[in-house]
Structures are given as structure tokens and as C-alpha cells.
Amino acid sequence: MQQAASPTMLFARELRALLRAPYALIHLETHEEERALELITRVAAHEKRPLWDWSVTLGFGKEPNPAAQSTHDALLKAFSQIESTTENGIFVFNDAQPLLDDLVVRRTLRELERHCALRGKTLIFISPTVIDFPEFAKELTRISMPLPDRDIIAREYDAVFNPDTSPQDTFQDLSRDDLISGALGLTRREAQRAFFRVHGQRLDARARNAKFDAQSAILQEKQRMIGQSRVLEFHPLNETIKDVGGLTALKAWLDERRQAFSEEARVYGLPAPKGLLLIGVQGCGKSLTAKVIGRFWGLPLLRLDMGAVFDGNQAPEAALRQALKTCEALAPCVLWMDEIEKGFAASGEEGRSARVLGSLLTWQQEKTTPVFVVATANRVDALPPELLRKGRFDEIFFIDLPDAHERKEILRIHLERRNRQISEPILDDISTRCEYFSGAELEQVVISAMYTAFAAGRE
16 A cells, blocks of 8 residues: 655645745744754755855855844845846845835845746745734745654654663663654654753663653643743643543544554554534533543643633634644644634624634635544534535534433442442432433532531441
8 A cells, every 4th residue: 555645745845846836935833943944955955956045144155244223124135146246046045024114125035036936946935933014925935844743752662762872671671653643733842852951861760760641741842832822721630540430432533543543543544533522411421522532542632722712812713823823833733612602602703713723714614634522412403504514623522411320330430539438329319319410510410418517427
């Protein structure tokens, strides 16, 4: 079976096609300047075109530019050099985007674009921020460099855990595949730092004869990426699948897709699962199920706060786009949207809510990154019909009130969590008496009984 091309290979092909067209102005959006330059260098060599690299501090040279100023003159000088050269070169500009705020610079660049298009020259601007000027709407081509694929992350892992420099018996308990999978979604340098952290912390734990969780060390690097986001937050993976009572069909569905994000699944040809919509009675375990999926699948769990999307501190569409972009950077991961119907209803502005919903639905339909969306809702009548259309989610589950055997399982879970145990006949009797109780209400039955017993000084 022919293996599919990696995102990096597809990106290199796209860049090569743009250079051959030729496109005179290209904006390459990425935080990984070093890796972008390496990739452009390989493409330029393949196309047999000369390459020049520019920065405001060095110009087109490798030594500090004494004429470098905190003005736009350095960029205008670079444009003049490009116009005067006769070679059909590729000219890479690092972090030049802020200098384009000057009208003279933008006018000069537009005139230079015509010259470059006729003579087969290409200007590539590398920056993590969007170049958004109306003048360049038709001339500037935007492409986004994908994050490192598994092969690139694997090379960084092997460089850190080099058998020639690392005592391998110290790291035999570490799973190479698990750590590489955990680092997917990081940049190359972030992955390198995460592996060095694992390396150092494992040596320290061994010296202290202490337990060590390597995947948590990788997760810390991903948590740092979230930063001070108001919309997204990392949710702790405290609950396990054993904390969910009943829901046998849902558990079987999750177990069947447990390895769907693995390399073996990708080689087999399986697409990554898209998501799950949980609808039903409040207090019956929808949110709890969403929380346990991350731990059950070994993926980080992110919670999207729809209220923060509409809080007015930022345009809702921009806030959502930034949140979804962060999720894609952290993929594979689980994105939890709790009580999704209330989030859209809370906007107070139907047009704005519709635009945000449209952005979310388009992303769900077209996303290729392994971000598994878990949405919960209490009222199905409050959900827009287009959200329920087949293809948005892999499956929709209705979570109803638990039946007798499920109530018994839920009661037992809450009793064992509090180190309590009662006989089976009494547990059966309570389960029967608690008909029409939700899971949350059953938990309160246990807590209330414990308060009564504690006050009476008995079990």
C-alpha cells in the first residue's frame, strides 16, 4: 500500500509550484523561521535558483549591517537591490511585516512586484503574523507551513536520546512511540526542549529512585503554548473511564476508536475521528464523559469557553479562529465544548452568533488535523439543524436517565470513591427506590446519607 505524503512534503510541493508559476510575492506564515529557511533552501536548490536571506539587522549579508536603522530605509534599500539584480532569485525577508505599515514601503513593493513577476523573481516574507493590507489582496499569496510531522519529531527524539551519548538502560521504560506522538503539535525547537526536559527529569527521578511520568513532561510544553488564553484552557485528566457509570454503548464506541490516532491507523488508511455530540438530560454524565475521553485515549483535553468567545474583549470570530488554530497546533487532542447551545444563545446578537457558528461548522467540515471535538447539550431544540447534519460529528448519543443496573453501578462508584461499602441487597433496594434519579442526584444521595451517618456517629 502506498503511504500518503506527509504535510511537510505536500507543503514543499505547493511552494515549488508557486515558485515555478511564478508568484512574485509570497507570505509564509510560521513561527519556525529556521525550519522554513531550511525548506526554502532545499526547494531553491532543486529549482536551481539563487537564494538571498534578508533581515533588518544584517540586510542581505551575514555580518551586522552598520547602516541598519529602526526605520523603513533598510527595507527600501533591499527592494532597490532586488530591482537592480539580473538573476531570477528567491529573496527571503524575515520579520519584515511590521515595516510594511509605511505607505511609501507598500507603494514601492507593489511597483517591485510587477518587475519581479516579469523577470521571474520571488519575494518570500516569513512571519507568524498576517500581512493584511488591502493593496496586496490580489498580489500577495499566503501559505502556512505545517508543524513538524512524525518523522521530523522522531529525528529530534533520536538526537536527544542518542545511544552513543545516553545510557540506554536509564530510558528503557520510556516509550519512543508514545513520546513522539505526545510531541506532535509542537514546533521542532519546542519538541527538542520537551525531550531534553524528559531526559533530565528521568535522570533526576532515577537518582532519587522516584516514579516519573514522561507524558506529563511533554504535556507541560503544550500547556505553555496555551499561555494566558481566555478562550481555551487545559483541563486536568483526573477522571477515568471507570468513573462513568452505565453508558455501555458509548464506552464501547470510545474503546473501538482508542487507537485511531496511532501511526498504525494512519498507515491502515483510517481517517482520524472527527467528534462526538452528547445530548440528553442534565446531570447524567455528558460532561464527565467528555472529561474522561482525553485520559482514556491518552490525549490532552482542551476546554473551549464559548462565553469567553462572546465576552466582547475581542471579535468573536477572531477569538474562535485563534482558539481553533491553537487546537490544531496541539493536535492530536480532544476539544471539549460544554453546553454548546447556551454559548451561542448567550451572544445576544443573532447575526454575530450565526457568523461564529458558521466559522465553527466550516472548520469542523474541512479540518484535516486530528482534533476530536466533544460537544454537550441539554436542549436539542436549541441546537441549529446544521450542527446535527451527518458529517459534523462521527456520532450523536442521547444520554438518558440511568436504569436500575446503571443506578446501582453509579451508587457503587460514589461509595467506593469515599471508601464506603454497603451490602448488595441494600444497594439493590436503593437503586429501585431512586427511579428517575440522574447521576448527579445519585451522588447527592450518597453524600447526604454520609452526612446523616456522620452526625449520628455510625457507618
